[in-house]
Amino acid sequence: xxxxxxxxxxxxxxxxxxxxxxxxxxxxxxxxxxxxxxxxxxxxxxxxxxxxxxxxxxxxxxxxxxxxxxxxxxxxxxxxxxxxxxxxxxxxxxxxxxxxxxxxxxxxxxxxxxxxxxxxxxxxxxxxxxxxxxxxxxxxxxxxxxxxxxxxxxxxxxxxxxxxxxxxxxxxxxxxxxxxxxxxxxxxxxxxxxxxxxxxxxxxxxxxxxxxxxxxxxxxxxxxxxxxxxxxxxxxxxxxxxxxxxxxxxxxxxxxxxxxxxxxxxxx
Amino acid sequence: xxxxxxxxxxxxxxxxxxxxxxxxxxxxxxxxxxxxxxxxxxxxxxxxxxxxxxxxxxxxxxxxxxxxxxxxxxxxxxxxxxxxxxxxxxxxxxxxxxxxxxxxxxxxxxxxxxxxxxxxxxxxxxxxxxxxxxx
Numbered sequence: 004x005x006x007x008x009x010x011x012x013x014x015x016x017x018x019x020x021x022x023x024x025x026x027x028x029x030x031x032x033x034x035x036x037x038x039x040x041x042x043x044x045x046x047x048x049x050x051x052x053x054x055x056x057x058x059x060x061x062x063x064x065x066x067x068x069x070x071x072x073x074x075x076x077x078x079x080x081x082x083x084x085x086x087x088x089x090x091x092x093x094x095x096x097x098x099x100x101x102x103x104x105x106x107x108x109x110x111x112x113x114x115x116x117x118x119x120x121x122x123x124x125x126x127x128x129x130x131x132x133x134x135x136x137x138x139x140x141x142x143x144x145x146x147x148x149x150x151x152x153x154x155x156x157x158x159x160x161x162x163x164x165x166x167x168x169x170x171x172x173x174x175x176x177x178x179x180x181x182x183x184x185x186x187x188x189x190x191x192x193x194x195x196x197x198x199x200x201x202x203x204x205x206x207x208x209x210x211x212x213x214x215x216x217x218x219x220x221x222x223x224x225x226x227x228x229x230x231x232x233x234x235x236x237x238x239x240x241x242x243x244x245x246x247x248x249x250x251x252x253x254x255x256x257x258x259x260x261x262x263x264x265x266x267x268x269x270x271x
Numbered sequence: 272x273x274x275x276x277x278x279x280x281x282x283x284x285x286x287x288x289x290x291x292x293x294x295x296x297x298x299x300x301x302x303x304x305x306x307x308x309x310x311x312x313x314x315x316x317x318x319x320x321x322x323x324x325x326x327x328x329x330x331x332x333x334x335x336x337x338x339x340x341x342x343x344x345x346x347x348x349x350x351x352x353x354x355x356x357x358x359x360x361x362x363x364x365x366x367x368x369x370x371x372x373x374x375x376x377x378x379x380x381x382x383x384x385x386x387x388x389x390x391x392x393x394x395x396x397x398x399x400x401x402x403x404x405x406x
Contacts, residue, residue: 050314051305131292143287148354149305 027234027249034156034230035222041157051149052158059162063124064169071119075174076181078115079107083178083185100186100200104179109204109213109269112174114262117220120167121254125228128159129250132232133243156229163225164218171217209269216265220258227254281351283344284362289335295346296322296331302353321349325383340368341376348380352387359391365399374402 041047083103090099132155135141141151179201187193231250235242289298299318303309309317322328322345330342338346344367351359364373381391393403 049305049308050310051301054304054311134291138288138291139286140288140290144290146282146287147302147350149301154301154305 027231027253030234031227031230031253034233035226037152038157038160038222038226038229041153042161047153047157051154055154055158056162056165059124059159060166060169062127063120063163064166067119067123068170068173071116071170072173072177074119075112075115076177079112079174079178079181080185082107082111083182087185100182100197101204103182103185104201104204107178107182108175109209110262110266112178113171113213113217113220114258116167116171116174117217117224117258120163120170121224121228121251121258124163124166125224125254126247126251128163128225129228129232129247130243132156132229133235133246136233136235136237137240137243139237156233159229160222160225164221167221167224168217171220212265212269216261219261223254223257223261227257279357281354281356281359282362283347283351283359283367285366286362287347289338289343289346289350291335294332294334295338295342298346299349299353302350306354317353318349321353321384321387325349325380341371344368344377345380348384352384355387355389357389359388361391361393363395364393365395372402374404378404 086103086106087096087099090096090102135151135155141155144151144154183193183197187197228247228250231246231253235246289295290301293301296315296318299321300311300314302314303317304311304314319328319331322331325345327342327345330338330346333342335343344364347367348359348361361367361377364377367373368376377393381388395403
């Protein structure tokens with residue numbers, strides 16, 4: 004029927020777009036599974052892969068450490084002051100420390116670190132992997148007897164996860180110090196009270212959930228850009244910006260999804 | 272992806288570029304570093320001596336976009352040579368060296384690496400056969 008042609012065309016285009024979207028998620032899932040297995044395989048680690056891990060940690064964590072530390076310190080200080088002042092105004096000053104640490108260390112700082120690393124290193128990794136595919140560099144590496152998966156991609160995942168864990172730890176430690184100063188001032192006599200509150204917050208399930216969340220963030224900021232870059236078609240340079248755009252959008256949704264799941268597990 | 276290590280054949284081709292974010296020295300050194308778990312310094316020494324052997328040490332720290340076509344060809348060749356494959360295949364050298372009278376250049380380069388290459392095949396169009404010296 005001639006009248007049905009536009010509808011069939013529209014449905015076909017819509018279906019093709021849905022399939023491409025699903026293929027992207029399948030690629031992400033497959034690469035995540037391979038990355039986890041390979042990173043736990045001792046054979047993955049040799050002189051070459053170790054140097055890529057070191058470089059990844061240098062570029063992802065060490066290079067940005069001063070800026071990131073300063074930024075997270077300023078943000079933490081402002082948020083702690085807001086929470087402490089609000090708690091005092093509403094008459095629950097005794098919970099100010101607990102509230103500020105819960106908000107910052109358990110929720111905001113891990114997410115902020117993942118977003119920071121994702122925007123900086125994730126975008127760069129996505130671009131580089133897409134360019135590798137476009138320029139056929141993976142096949143060239145394989146022809147030299149170097150497995151691109153083990154040499155290029157798995158070390159980046161490992162380095163990215165370590166970087167997110169390390170930066171989150173630095174930001175969190177700094178936030179704890181600032182929270183202590185904001186609540187108790189510049190003195191050490193309240194350390195036992197501070198430790199008691201920390202003990203209440205960081206029980207075993209909370210620590211386990213925090214570790215799992217930060218690990219998931221670390222995986223997401225590297226696995227998604229790499230899998231999206233790998234999905235770029237060979238020899239099509241124009242596709243690189245599209246690949247990065249898709250990678251960043253997917254990364255944003257996955258980070259938010261992980262955060263929402265962790266909130267649900269903790270509070271609902 | 273079929274790893275070339277299984278076939279022990281290395282291909283030098285316009286379609287197989289150098290790794291763009293590594294220098295020439297690193298592109299060559301990465302092969303023993305990865306395949307033999309060799310320390311970087313030792314692998315870089317090997318790569319350096321190969322480059323010096325061909326009087327190409329000046330390009331050791333350049334990356335792909337900064338290389339001349341001859342330097343790029345040498346880098347690709349040495350990346351293959353350091354792996355010691357049974358056969359090295361040079362695929363259509365005219366594509367790799369379009370501005371060079373390539374048969375004598377390739378011949379001289381291979382001669383300088385004679386003790387390091389098991390076997391080398393040059394794949395070229397039949398109409399380029401007169402360019403090569405008779406064997």
